Amino acid sequence: MLKSALILLATFAMYIASGQTMDLLDEESTPTVVYTFATFKTNRVVNGHSIETVAKREFDLKIAHRFGFLSGGPYDLFGLDRATMRMGGDYGITDNLNVGIGRSTEDKTYDGFVKYKFIKQSTGAKKMPITATWVSHMGITTSKFTQITRENEFSHRVHYTHQLLIARKFTEGLSVQLSPTLVHKNLVDSAGFSNDILALGIGLRQKLTTRTTLNLEYYYVLPDQLESDKTNALSVGFDIETGGHVFQLFFTNSSGPFEKAFITDTRAKWLDGDVRFGFNIARTFNF
């Protein structure tokens, strides 16, 4: 009974399929490689990079705002009185190789990065389950040294972050990214802690409509590497794409908008209500 039902179903499916093919055309031609696109709406998940790169000769201007804590209450208009920001941009040397620079209010930090997408998720003639991108950042803080009794050197201002970003677009709606990360600080905050800090970033995006997505980003710092008052950064946000712009609206407990800051300097805790509102505006220009 089941068998005959299956045969009937298969026959029906074949009938449907044949109705759709064009009888004059060779629809069954050699398969081509179909690269997955739009794993994320933009090249940031929330704070951290996504596997996406800007296309060749495109400049993606990024203005990132973070406000004060919601726990500041009505006196601080729930944090809106305390805005910090990063202005910067990503540029496509090729479709896969990007460079970027930025300047953040936090510690008056200048940052720059090189980003290279070296594996692309694809189906068809070539099957590749993931997209992988490497990004190396360098940051230089330029705020005045606070410990004037110490011998302060320029190298103390420098920090680096290296990330391997691995993402898969599982369905049209769901994309997941894992980001093993190494942060190197030339100067640690307190004695006895390593200059190298290992973390694992996890990014999730779920499409809500064709133009909006829900994003989640969590950076887990492996235990016993940071001062005990520090915590992991968790961010929840929405991407809204309007054609020329992508707006990212989010809530996060993280500090500054560059990697070393949000991965290794986050102290605020969601459970204490120390969560801030932030938004990124991305606008792409063509050259």
Add this chain to the structure above:
Amino acid sequence: MVAFTNHSGGIFKTNTGNINVFSHTAIEDITADNHKVKTAFDGTSGKLQFSALIKDFEFPKALMQEHFNENYMESTKFPKSTFNGMIENIAAVNTGTDGTYTSNVTGKLTIKDVTKEVSAQGTFTVKNGVVNAKTTFVINPEDYNITIPKTVASKISKEIKITVDADYRHAH
């Protein structure tokens, strides 16, 4: 005997037909080309077919191409667009003799699983056994379930010009 003297008839095909999509507004012109269109016609019956993969439309700006696929055409869900119709007066198109012939083409255009009747005048130029077919017609994206948000409505025309240009060769 007629069949021997008239070299019309048979199937004519190409896998590298061209379709251009053009939108003109006061703010900007948007153009995209697909050079990998599969198309064929039957020189006897006049039956004409097209099949174009949406992802094969190339835009000058990468972001436009992404938005075209992701937001407007939803190409993962609706990977191809097809046309299934007739060259109405196929007898007037003598594929065996060099020259230029015209005929109306009518049929069903399917975009995003929405099928509509379209009709246009086609020009067929026969030269050294190659049949070049050209036609232009206009569609309204709304007719095919392509929604354009208000924020970009001033940049995307409601009259999208479709230009088809294909060189057919006799299929053996």
